[in-house]
Amino acid sequence: MSKKIFLIFFTLCLLCVPTASAQSQNSLSALNGKTIVIDPGHGGSDSGAIGPSGILEKNVTLAVALKVKAILNDAGAVVILTRSSDRDVSNIKNAADAQELQARVDVGNQNQADVFLSIHANAFSSQAAHGTATYYYSGSSMGSVLAADLQAELVRAGGLADRGKATANFYVLKRTNMPASLIEMAFISNPQEEQLLNSAGFQQKIAEAICRALNSFFS
Numbered sequence: 001m002s003k004k005i006f007l008i009f010f011t012l013c014l015l016c017v018p019t020a021s022a023q024s025q026n027s028l029s030a031l032n033g034k035t036i037v038i039d040p041g042h043g044g045s046d047s048g049a050i051g052p053s054g055i056l057e058k059n060v061t062l063a064v065a066l067k068v069k070a071i072l073n074d075a076g077a078v079v080i081l082t083r084s085s086d087r088d089v090s091n092i093k094n095a096a097d098a099q100e101l102q103a104r105v106d107v108g109n110q111n112q113a114d115v116f117l118s119i120h121a122n123a124f125s126s127q128a129a130h131g132t133a134t135y136y137y138s139g140s141s142m143g144s145v146l147a148a149d150l151q152a153e154l155v156r157a158g159g160l161a162d163r164g165k166a167t168a169n170f171y172v173l174k175r176t177n178m179p180a181s182l183i184e185m186a187f188i189s190n191p192q193e194e195q196l197l198n199s200a201g202f203q204q205k206i207a208e209a210i211c212r213a214l215n216s217f218f219s
């Protein structure tokens with residue numbers, strides 16, 4: 001190696017070290033100070049979909065939401081969960097579906113959240129249905145951007161089939177005042193994906209993917 005080439009190589013190495021460490025420290029820096037409402041789908045009297053081996057959607061969505069909250073808090077975000085235990089969100093006894101969903105919307109709107117994210121697992125009559133999808137409200141251009149960021153990170157981290165992002169008329173997307181998305185992490189009606197959804201490792205991967213996507217959205 002000539003002296004000149006050695007010097008170039010040495011200089012490049014010196015440049016690499018601080019750059020790499022700064023990037024890892026700041027990788028979620030856009031989340032600092034943001035108010036994010038996370039809505040774990042279903043809960044309490046509503047189990048959501050039930051997998052072939054009996055795994056309940058409401059438990060999986062809560063487990064992922066709690067992992068998301070931990071990462072977002074570390075990144076300096078203000079995180080509000082619509083529920084942090086196995087319960088209905090509405091205080092109305094035997095609330096109708098719309099009342100229960102409105103209670104979740106209220107958490108987002110009353111806290112003036114920067115983003116509202118609802119976490120769900122998909123289900124279908126055929127056990128063969130599989131993959132990851134993300135939804136947003138048709139009139140929301142920022143919702144579309146948020147959904148694209150989420151879908152890309154979820155598919156990359158989870159490794160499941162990419163069913164894409166799509167518009168949907170879901171109550172929590174329609175009635176919230178801020179960019180909102182609803183993710184369907186995987187199909188709980190599919191035996192393989194049910195087991196993934198129930199594993200702490202997969203839940204953590206999904207949680208980290210959500211946080212990277214939110215960081216991209218705010219960047």
Ligand SMILES: [Zn+2]
Pocket residue numbers: 041042048049057120121
């Ligand atoms: Zn659901």
